[in-house]
Amino acid sequence: MPAAQGTFPGRPARPAEGAAGRLSPTVNFALRIGFYCVLCLVCSALAAVACLLVNGGRTVKNMRIIRAVVRTFKYFFGLRFEVKGLENFKVEGPAIIVSNHQSVLDMMGLMEVLPDNCVQVGKKELMYMGSVGLIIYLGGVIFINRKSTSSAKMVMSEVAKTMVAENVKVWVYPEGTRNCTGDLLPFKKGAFHLAIQAQVPVIPVVYSSFTSFYNPKTKLFTSGKIKVEVLPPIETKGLTPDDVTDLTDRCFSTMRETLFRLSGRPSQAKDSS
Numbered sequence: 001m002p003a004a005q006g007t008f009p010g011r012p013a014r015p016a017e018g019a020a021g022r023l024s025p026t027v028n029f030a031l032r033i034g035f036y037c038v039l040c041l042v043c044s045a046l047a048a049v050a051c052l053l054v055n056g057g058r059t060v061k062n063m064r065i066i067r068a069v070v071r072t073f074k075y076f077f078g079l080r081f082e083v084k085g086l087e088n089f090k091v092e093g094p095a096i097i098v099s100n101h102q103s104v105l106d107m108m109g110l111m112e113v114l115p116d117n118c119v120q121v122g123k124k125e126l127m128y129m130g131s132v133g134l135i136i137y138l139g140g141v142i143f144i145n146r147k148s149t150s151s152a153k154m155v156m157s158e159v160a161k162t163m164v165a166e167n168v169k170v171w172v173y174p175e176g177t178r179n180c181t182g183d184l185l186p187f188k189k190g191a192f193h194l195a196i197q198a199q200v201p202v203i204p205v206v207y208s209s210f211t212s213f214y215n216p217k218t219k220l221f222t223s224g225k226i227k228v229e230v231l232p233p234i235e236t237k238g239l240t241p242d243d244v245t246d247l248t249d250r251c252f253s254t255m256r257e258t259l260f261r262l263s264g265r266p267s268q269a270k271d272s273s
């Protein structure tokens, strides 16, 4: 898809033109997001067939197939990832990975660094997105009902047991929703309860702000570079439920500081606005 951001020299821009000319930001945005959705739907259907043929059903092993497919998407959108700290994923055994969540485009960044044997926690509504829901199901994503705290907590407690038994890493977006403001939303505590219950380390992953190339409010969607940093694991051995708030705050501050540094806003790292 063309980024279509340039203006022909020598004449004023018009609000909307054909594909050969300069597209209005709204048309450009709609085309690129529409293409992303179609790409996801088509590739999910194809990947689902591959997953069923290779692995037979719902298993974390399917994430390797999904990862390989989604890693090609960046080329269609002119996105580049600069990744640092991948060695921090090499902890023995299971872990909770927490990262910032800006957009549906995050699936590309997720798959760019996703370690083996790692599943994500997702809202249950994702299951109803046609072939995308099917591939997410086949990949072993843990579905939670955000409208019911008690059922979400029950699912998470179950995950605390199975992730250790099955040696699986779990990827959680602790903001609990997408947020493309260039800052972090306050963290929900589910991931940190989970880490302490399972006594496994928390590994923070931070993606630089998308705001320079992607903003749904202003209909901006061009090519761009995303910096990704996998931070050192934070141990939870010996921590108790009383330590959940401290652990959450510690991860939040480290990730916010890193987010501002990666996004070129170091002076605001200590700003709480």
Ligand SMILES: CCCCCCCCCCCCCC(=O)SCCNC(=O)CCNC(=O)[C@H](O)C(C)(C)COP(=O)(O)OP(=O)(O)OC[C@H]1O[C@@H](n2cnc3c(N)ncnc32)[C@H](O)[C@@H]1OP(=O)(O)O
Pocket: 039, 040, 041, 043, 044, 066, 070, 101, 107, 120, 121, 122, 123, 126, 132, 135, 136, 139, 141, 144, 146, 147, 148, 149, 150, 152, 153, 156, 157, 172, 173, 174, 175, 176, 177, 188, 189, 190, 191, 193, 194
């Ligand atoms: C081709 C295409 C391919 C696509 C690629 C596929 C990849 C797929 C990628 C999919 C990506 C999908 C991406 C997505 O879909 S992101 C959206 C879904 N993910 C999340 O929401 C995860 C983050 N949320 C949480 O962690 C929440 O805390 C949960 C959901 C668990 C509850 O939220 P809720 O809002 O209901 O409640 P609350 O947070 O106010 O908490 C209330 C109280 O409960 C306490 N509490 C919380 N948890 C526990 C616990 N376990 N044991 C004991 N206590 C616990 C907590 O401390 C608090 O108490 P207090 O502290 O106030 O006293």
Ligand SMILES: CCCCCCCC/C=C\CCCCCCCC(=O)OC[C@@H](O)COP(=O)(O)O
Pocket: 036, 037, 038, 040, 041, 101, 103, 104, 105, 106, 107, 123, 126, 128, 129, 130, 132, 176, 177, 178
């Ligand atoms: C037969 C039904 C057809 C449904 C068609 C659906 C078309 C959508 C197709 C592709 C979109 C690609 C989505 C990839 C997965 C994105 C996961 C994601 O980013 O979910 C958002 C969730 O973390 C937070 O949700 P909210 O910000 O709270 O909301």
